[in-house]
Amino acid sequence: xxxxxxxxxxxxxxxxxxxxxxxxxxxxxxxxxxxxxxxxxxxxxxxxxxxxxxxxxxxxxxxxxxxxxxxxxxxxxxxxxxxxxxxxxxxxxxxxxxxxxxxxxxxxxxxxxxxxxxxxxxxxxxxxxxxxxxxxxxxxxxxxxxxxxxxxxxxxxxxxxxxxxxxxxxxxxxxxxxxxxxxxxxxxxx
Amino acid sequence: xxxxxxxxxxxxxxxxxxxxxxxxxxxxxxxxxxxxxxxxxxxxxxxxxxxxxxxxxxxxxxxxxxxxxxxxxxxxxxxxxxxxxxxxxxxxxxxxxxxxxxxxxxxxxxxxxxxxxxxxxxxxxxxxxxxxxxxxxxxxxxxxxxxxxxxxxxxxxxxxxxxxxxxxxxxxxxxxxxxxxxxxxxxxxxxx
Numbered sequence: 001x002x003x004x005x006x007x008x009x010x011x012x013x014x015x016x017x018x019x020x021x022x023x024x025x026x027x028x029x030x031x032x033x034x035x036x037x038x039x040x041x042x043x044x045x046x047x048x049x050x051x052x053x054x055x056x057x058x059x060x061x062x063x064x065x066x067x068x069x070x071x072x073x074x075x076x077x078x079x080x081x082x083x084x085x086x087x088x089x090x091x092x093x094x095x096x097x098x099x100x101x102x103x104x105x106x107x108x109x110x111x112x113x114x115x116x117x118x119x120x121x122x123x124x125x126x127x128x129x130x131x132x133x134x135x136x137x138x139x140x141x142x143x144x145x146x147x148x149x150x151x152x153x154x155x156x157x158x159x160x161x162x163x164x165x166x167x168x169x170x171x172x173x174x175x176x177x178x179x180x181x182x183x184x185x186x187x188x189x190x
Numbered sequence: 191x192x193x194x195x196x197x198x199x200x201x202x203x204x205x206x207x208x209x210x211x212x213x214x215x216x217x218x219x220x221x222x223x224x225x226x227x228x229x230x231x232x233x234x235x236x237x238x239x240x241x242x243x244x245x246x247x248x249x250x251x252x253x254x255x256x257x258x259x260x261x262x263x264x265x266x267x268x269x270x271x272x273x274x275x276x277x278x279x280x281x282x283x284x285x286x287x288x289x290x291x292x293x294x295x296x297x298x299x300x301x302x303x304x305x306x307x308x309x310x311x312x313x314x315x316x317x318x319x320x321x322x323x324x325x326x327x328x329x330x331x332x333x334x335x336x337x338x339x340x341x342x343x344x345x346x347x348x349x350x351x352x353x354x355x356x357x358x359x360x361x362x363x364x365x366x367x368x369x370x371x372x373x374x375x376x377x378x379x380x381x382x
Binding site: 002003004006007008010011012014015016018019020022023024025027028029031032033035036 | 207208209210212215216219220221223224227228231232237241245248249252253255309310311313314315318333334361364365368369
């Protein structure tokens, strides 16, 4: 018997000694009873309820998406934006109902003017079957310039509130500027 | 004829298990848990990890009992294949997030290797763990678990010839590793 065979047999013996008793533990038996066990009258009912809930959610999501405006990626223009012409706004946090001490009343928000989305250069356009999400964010204008957007800015520290169109891969495809605040107003009202 | 009876018995057991018979599941567990555990133990050299993997395998079996096709092989080989997939998934998860301390310790251990005054079994265990996975699997199945080449081929989803060639290569590597006088092979850089 070679040295390798001897060592193999020793390892086999050690492994057999370390093998735990072959009785399924309580967690495994509970899993079995939950999945395959008989006498589970609630299982079918729960499955039916879950199916109804999933179907309801799917229908509502489908309807929401069907009514959402679809922005064709090919129609996204890339105009040069004069940032100075936009109305500067100070970015202040929304007053919380707790801080004001009374329940905040919802005022009807006037619809914002629909500015066009600007495509970020060198990004692949969305395919017709791809969905995009629009996320509103406060971002520095320098980041937009670094991304390749043709912006003319006098204040390099300015920030913009913008809608970002994000593709299914998580990359931003286009940007729509909502408002711009200069660096002074942002620093005083972070 | 006894093997035929055994095979039919296993099929009946499996059918009862699929129909929700708890005793049948216990029977399958008793029959196959030791080999699943030992395979995981030899592949990981960690009894705790091997126990968790064995548990995962049988939980998976409870949920996917219909995936086993008796026409393609024995349940033991099928479960070995499932164990192999579980180990691969676990390893890829572990490789994604390695604690810094563990990474340092692992590197140190790898650099030092086993102690010089350890037994042949310890040296062999360290050498098996250091083998590339494709070699480690055939050594564990054929040499440590005593499976035939055919059973190993079913479990590893490869040809019998591949099992033979990998086993031959793995044995020669392990033999050299157990003889410190010979120049030591770099096990991680071995190719088929």
